[in-house]
Every structure is written in C-alpha cells, then in structure tokens.
Amino acid sequence: MKLYHEVRGCSLAVDIVGRELGVPLELIWVDVPRKLLPDGSDYYKVNPKGQVPALELPDGQYLTEGSVIMQYLADLRPESELCPPAGSLERYRIMEWMSFIASDLHKGGFMPLIKKATPEDYRPIARQLVLSRLKWLNEHLASRDYLTGSKFSIADAHCYTIVMWTEYQGIDVSPWPNLKAYLQRIGMRASVIAAKAEERQEAERLQANAAP
Ligand SMILES: N[C@@H](CCC(=O)N[C@@H](CS)C(=O)NCC(=O)O)C(=O)O
Numbered sequence: 001m002k003l004y005h006e007v008r009g010c011s012l013a014v015d016i017v018g019r020e021l022g023v024p025l026e027l028i029w030v031d032v033p034r035k036l037l038p039d040g041s042d043y044y045k046v047n048p049k050g051q052v053p054a055l056e057l058p059d060g061q062y063l064t065e066g067s068v069i070m071q072y073l074a075d076l077r078p079e080s081e082l083c084p085p086a087g088s089l090e091r092y093r094i095m096e097w098m099s100f101i102a103s104d105l106h107k108g109g110f111m112p113l114i115k116k117a118t119p120e121d122y123r124p125i126a127r128q129l130v131l132s133r134l135k136w137l138n139e140h141l142a143s144r145d146y147l148t149g150s151k152f153s154i155a156d157a158h159c160y161t162i163v164m165w166t167e168y169q170g171i172d173v174s175p176w177p178n179l180k181a182y183l184q185r186i187g188m189r190a191s192v193i194a195a196k197a198e199e200r201q202e203a204e205r206l207q208a209n210a211a212p
Contacts, residue, residue, distance in 0.1 A: 002026045002056040004046055007203045008168065010066050010106060011053035012195055013161035017070045017154050019191035021077045025055075029202050067098035070154040083154045090148070097147050097155035101162055109133055110165045130171065134163070138176030145185060152186070160186040 003018065003025040005011040009032065018025040028038065035043040035050050047054040047064050055063045055072070063069050071094075074083035084090035112118045112126035137159075140147070147155045163183060166173055173180045186192055 001058060002028050004028050004030050004043070004052050004054040004056075005199075006030055006032045006052045007199055007206065008165075009052050010158075010161055012199060013066055013154075013158045014053045014055070014069050014073070015195040015198070016157040016161070016189075016191045017073050017082065019194055020082055020152075020157070020189075021073055021080050023073055023076060027198065027202075065102075066158065067095075067102050070098070070158065071095075074154050081151065093148050094153055094155050098158055101155065101158045105130075105133055105159070105162050110162060110169065113169050114165070127169075127171075130169075134166070134171070134173065134176055134179060137163070137182075138179040141178035141182050145182070152189070156186055157191075160192070 001023070003011065003014055005015060005027045006029065015025065015027065030037060030043050030046075030052050032043075032050070032052060037043050037046070044050055046056075046062055049064060051064070053064070053066050053069055055069045057063055063072055071083055074080065075086070078085065083094055109126075109130045112122060113130065118126065144150065146152050147159060160183060163173075163179070173183065
C-alpha cells in the first residue's frame with residue numbers, strides 16, 4: 001500500500017504504525033503546499049482535501065484521516081495488540097484519544113502556532129492552550145507509561161508525532177518530566193527511529209534540490 005506523506009507532517013504517525021505492524025508501506029512524498037505528487041501530477045486527485053496522510057488501499061481506493069488509517073492498519077494485524085478489537089470499551093478509549101489528538105492537540109492546539117496567517121495577538125493565546133494540554137498530558141502520564149496504560153498503542157504513535165512538534169515551536173518539555181520521559185521512551189522504538197531516519201533523508205533531499 002502507498003502512504004502519502006510529508007516531512008514534518010502528522011503522516012509520520014501512520015509510517016510508525018506501519019513499521020510497528022510489519023505492514024509494508026511505500027512512502028510517496030507529497031509537495032503539500034503546492035498539492036503536487038513527485039511526478040508533478042495533482043495531489044487533489046488522491047485526496048480532494050489536499051492533506052496528508054492518505055493511504056492507497058490494495059483495491060485502489062484512498063483512505064484519509066490519520067486516526068482512521070491507523071485503526072485500519074492495526075485491524076489488519078490484530079495479533080499486534082496495537083489497537084483493541086472493535087466494539088470493546090478499550091477500542092473506544094483509543095478512539096477517544098485519537099479524537100483528542102487530532103482535534104484539540106493538532107488542529108486546535110499546534111496548528112495556529114504553525115500557520116503563518118495566525119494573527120500575532122492570537123499567538124500567545126494559542127501557545128497557552130498548547131501548554132495547558134501538555135501539562136494535562138504530563139499529569140495523565142504520572143501513573144502510566146503509555147496513554148492507555150502499560151502498552152504502546154496507535155494512540156501513542158499519534159500523540160508522539162504531534163507532541164514532537166514542540167521541538168519546531170521552541171517549546172521546552174522539561175517542565176513536564178512524565179511527558180519528557182514518554183517522548184524519550186517512544187523515541188527509542190525501532191519503528192520511530194526508522195521512520196524519522198527516512199523523513200530526515202527526504203528533508204535532506206529537498207534541501208539539496210532547493211534553489212540556492
Ligand atoms: N484531519 C486530518 C488532518 C491532516 C492534516 O492537517 N495534515 C496536514 C499535514 S500535518 C496537511 O496536509 N495540511 C495541508 C492542508 O491542510 O492544506 C487528519 O487528521 O489526518
């Protein structure tokens with residue numbers, strides 16, 4: 001299957017999950033600002049929303065929305081226990097996290113800090129919002145190693161990917177030791193190391209090809 005991906009994008013979470021599961025994903029690096037595929041064709045034909053991630057399924061359909069793609073992939077390998085069975089309360093707990101991460105942490109949290117168009121007077125408010133959510137995550141992680149307990153799940157791949165944007169925003173996570181340890185714990189996973197190495201390679205390729 002093909003994963004439509006972007007350097008520094010939330011699509012990293014899907015790449016991590018694919019590697020955790022041993023489901024091979026061919027990475028297609030999208031020029032998201034210009035909505036172009038590597039061959040210069042229109043990315044809107046893959047995802048009319050113009051966003052990554054998107055997954056090309058074996059029958060040629062496309063599946064979008066990271067939270068859903070990660071559940072789809074994990075359901076292909078239930079024995080991995082990366083996501084509990086559909087219908088169980090544990091599954092709803094994962095969905096509860098995925099919804100929070102995609103909406104409150106990603107879109108409502110980091111996105112206004114990332115967008116150049118955000119009005120300057122809103123930036124401190126947006127930053128405060130992110131900090132309060134990170135503080136809450138830190139409190140939640142005081143009694144558990146991962147979001148839903150003692151086991152790494154797709155929610156952790158998602159949360160790690162978004163919270164790591166603190167690095168790009170100059171937010172120091174040291175005031176939250178549980179959160180810092182959580183990021184370090186996940187950052188040591190082979191899947192994460194490999195996914196980030198491939199992302200770095202693509203970033204270097206883009207930089208080398210950029211106009212001087
Ligand atoms: N709701 C989507 C949001 C995906 C998303 O915002 N992706 C970003 C990259 S992190 C993107 O492609 N942004 C480009 C755009 O919105 O035009 C999801 O959770 O998968």
